[in-house]
Amino acid sequence: MGFWKSLFSSSDAPSAPQAMHMEGDTSRAVGDRASSRIFFSTEREIDLYELEELCDAVGWSRRPLRKVKKAIQHSFLVVSMWEQQGSHRRLIGFSRATSDHAFNATIWDVVVHPDFQSKGLGKALMKQVIKKLRSEDISNITLFADPQVVDFYRNLGFMSDPEGIKGMFWYPD
Amino acid sequence: MGFWKSLFSSSDAPSAPQAMHMEGDTSRAVGDRASSRIFFSTEREIDLYELEELCDAVGWSRRPLRKVKKAIQHSFLVVSMWEQQGSHRRLIGFSRATSDHAFNATIWDVVVHPDFQSKGLGKALMKQVIKKLRSEDISNITLFADPQVVDFYRNLGFMSDPEGIKGMFWYPD
Numbered sequence: 488m489g490f491w492k493s494l495f496s497s498s499d500a501p502s503a504p505q506a507m508h509m510e511g512d513t514s515r516a517v518g519d520r521a522s523s524r525i526f527f528s529t530e531r532e533i534d535l536y537e538l539e540e541l542c543d544a545v546g547w548s549r550r551p552l553r554k555v556k557k558a559i560q561h562s563f564l565v566v567s568m569w570e571q572q573g574s575h576r577r578l579i580g581f582s583r584a585t586s587d588h589a590f591n592a593t594i595w596d597v598v599v600h601p602d603f604q605s606k607g608l609g610k611a612l613m614k615q616v617i618k619k620l621r622s623e624d625i626s627n628i629t630l631f632a633d634p635q636v637v638d639f640y641r642n643l644g645f646m647s648d649p650e651g652i653k654g655m656f657w658y659p660d
Numbered sequence: 661m662g663f664w665k666s667l668f669s670s671s672d673a674p675s676a677p678q679a680m681h682m683e684g685d686t687s688r689a690v691g692d693r694a695s696s697r698i699f700f701s702t703e704r705e706i707d708l709y710e711l712e713e714l715c716d717a718v719g720w721s722r723r724p725l726r727k728v729k730k731a732i733q734h735s736f737l738v739v740s741m742w743e744q745q746g747s748h749r750r751l752i753g754f755s756r757a758t759s760d761h762a763f764n765a766t767i768w769d770v771v772v773h774p775d776f777q778s779k780g781l782g783k784a785l786m787k788q789v790i791k792k793l794r795s796e797d798i799s800n801i802t803l804f805a806d807p808q809v810v811d812f813y814r815n816l817g818f819m820s821d822p823e824g825i826k827g828m829f830w831y832p833d
Binding site for chain 2: 554555560562617628631632646647649
């Protein structure tokens with residue numbers, strides 16, 4: 488079900504075009520972590536406390552772990568991002584998408600640990616999500632973006648309100 | 661799994677508050693169909709050709725039935741609306757929602773047959789969808805609305821771009 492993908496490491500020369508693209512960011516991303524690598528995974532067996540810690544780090548409100556577990560189980564796609572140093576893996580990014588498995592997907596809960604932000608890793612994470620959804624023949628990839636990340640998603644090829652289509656949220660009276 | 665709910669009929673007095681609310685529309689909705697009733701269902705065993713006919717009637721582009729079937733199977737919720745006259749049932753409305761079964765749901769493919777529009781039936785259909793999602797403890801109900809139906813959803817309690825959150829769609833380069 489899952490896949491592990493090494494984006495880059497400071498010791499190996501990147502070979503895939505995307506890894507090449509990330510090379511310039513690599514030195515900044517890994518900094519003094521000489522032997523660290525960044526990995527992506529679609530495995531759902533994520534330590535919920537580690538995920539909570541990641542979400543705490545960006546200031547998100549806590550959510551019941553029981554519901555987080557259920558949401559992960561019932562997401563169409565889960566992509567997590569990890570820093571590996573030796574045998575130690577650290578969860579540094581996360582994203583998931585709901586879908587009807589046919590036409591539409593909606594991306595939720597995109598998070599990158601503050602220590603790893605502004606290094607192109609959020610972009611790399613989203614590219615993994617998009618690539619995976621496209622490989623599953625999903626044509627309509629959507630999300631709801633907070634104002635401060637609209638430009639981030641725009642740079643990735645997302646359009647806001649295309650043809651006047653509005654994202655709407657229901658609120659009880 | 662499914663439920664059948666009679667919204668109103670021209671012979672029975674409505675009793676639920678929602679049915680009461682619809683009473684004024686009932687005469688218009690059923691018109692000369694003296695013995696017709698409107699039903700809602702969450703059954704997924706919908707004749708795909710009948711659904712295609714409904715979507716044709718509102719001018720939607722045709723989609724491969726294989727994918728429509730898959731999308732229905734993998735939707736969290738499907739609500740269809742039917743007119744029943746004697747033993748004959750006619751599909752007059754449809755809606756479905758994707759979800760992570762925990763936090764978020766996104767409503768797709770809301771359609772009411774033109775013969776049954778402007779009678780409050782789209783509103784009744786959406787109220788069924790919202791009620792069902794709320795009963796499943798989904799707190800975040802979302803959708804993407806074409807410009808001409810933004811006011812329709814606003815009247816149902818949906819807000820566009822709350823706190824500047826933008827609906828975004830990914831387009832390949």
